[in-house]
Amino acid sequence: MNAQTLHPSSPSSSASSAGPAAVAAAAEHSSTIDAEFGFIRDPARRQLAPLAFGLRADSPPAVAWRAAQQRERLSFWDFPSSPFCVKVRAMLRHKGLVFEAVDPLAPAHWWTLQRRGLGKVPALQIDARFVTDSTDIALALEALYPEPALVPADARLAALNHALEEWADEALYFLGLHFLWLDPATAGLVPQLFGRGPLGRLGYQIYRRRIAAQVRGQGTGRKPPERLLGELQRQLDHAAALLQPGPWLIDEQPRLADFALFGQLSFLLRAVTSGPLVRERPPLMAFVKRLRAVGRDASATPR
Structure with missing residues (x-):
């Protein structure tokens, strides 16, 4: 999935806990x-x-x-x-x-x-x-x-670029939707992104209901919280391994897959539960810092 619908979300939630430090870091x-x-x-x-x-x-x-x-x-x-x-x-x-x-x-x-x-x-x-x-x-x-x-000129690297882009845009995205939108630990942060006006408040409610339905329909929303947390940790470990020795996923310059991963890591960093898991993996944070500078x-x- 590569796009988000801005159209008007019956909340669905999972149990999660986070300390004040994690809340402050996400904020x-x-x-x-x-x-x-x-x-x-x-x-x-x-x-x-x-x-x-x-x-x-x-x-x-x-x-x-x-x-x-x-x-x-x-x-x-x-x-x-x-x-x-x-x-x-x-x-x-x-x-x-x-x-x-x-x-x-x-x-x-x-x-x-x-x-x-x-x-x-x-x-x-x-x-x-x-x-x-x-x-x-x-x-x-x-x-x-x-x-x-x-996109690299080499056919094999171009295929790898496409596969890793799809992985980031799909596997990481739905985990990010859960931890940013549906995890109770982050519930207070998301409405701020829509602004304080009436259209922003309405948009948040509609969008949250839609996201809850998307996450459940895709399957992520049907898994228990502890399983989602373990899945996220595995995916982040895979991402960190792919960035060794670095600096980019495919070759010597940032490619489409790198920008896809950057978008999803930026998304995960905003959530109270997933943010610390990204921060504790130095290869991921070094990668985010490099792409922020590009x-x-x-x-x-x-x-």
Whole structure:
């Protein structure tokens, strides 16, 4: 699964316990993401990372140089906490593309997304063309802007890249949905992501009900909490092993599978129960730190 439906969730929950330190760590991770990407909802809080040589992403030379290389206008419909939006955002930045960040929960934007983007995020508007699903977006970007490449030229490595992307987008994603949305330990954090307005509160309730149904229908939601915890630990151990000796999953540069794993690890870091399990595995945290630094010079203009 590579997209999340922004459409209006009968709560389903599993028993879980976490200490104050874990709650504080998850809240800190969430506030870090909100600080980085809050501009999507609040342009006054927009933060732009500095470019190399002391330039900023909004400096005229930086914007002019990137715009000269880019023919198409890109509008990225971005819900900051979605792991698939994290994945696409990082790919856009990795390719050095200039894009407009669109808040899909703003009423006018939400209706546009329903009509043209099938109600799902991430969605990328390339001039007049709408592309949804993070993998489809990656392939569309690869066709337009082939460097740096997200897919290796070697057929075997390309197949491995695809398989690991699917693993991250499926196996890790549904575990992340459980631990972030349905685990009682994280219940107080998630509503904040939707904002304080009436549309945000309504969206949270609808979305939570939908997620509970998805997780149960896929099978993860039918497993007892202790089994899900053990499954998550095994998956994280596999991910850490795949990153040895590193720095990337496939070869010498970040590929589509790396961005998929990055999105899911960022998702898991937000949850009270799963966050500490990621943090206690140094290869995973080193990987997250590397990908957070990739493409920090990309420019996003809020709308």
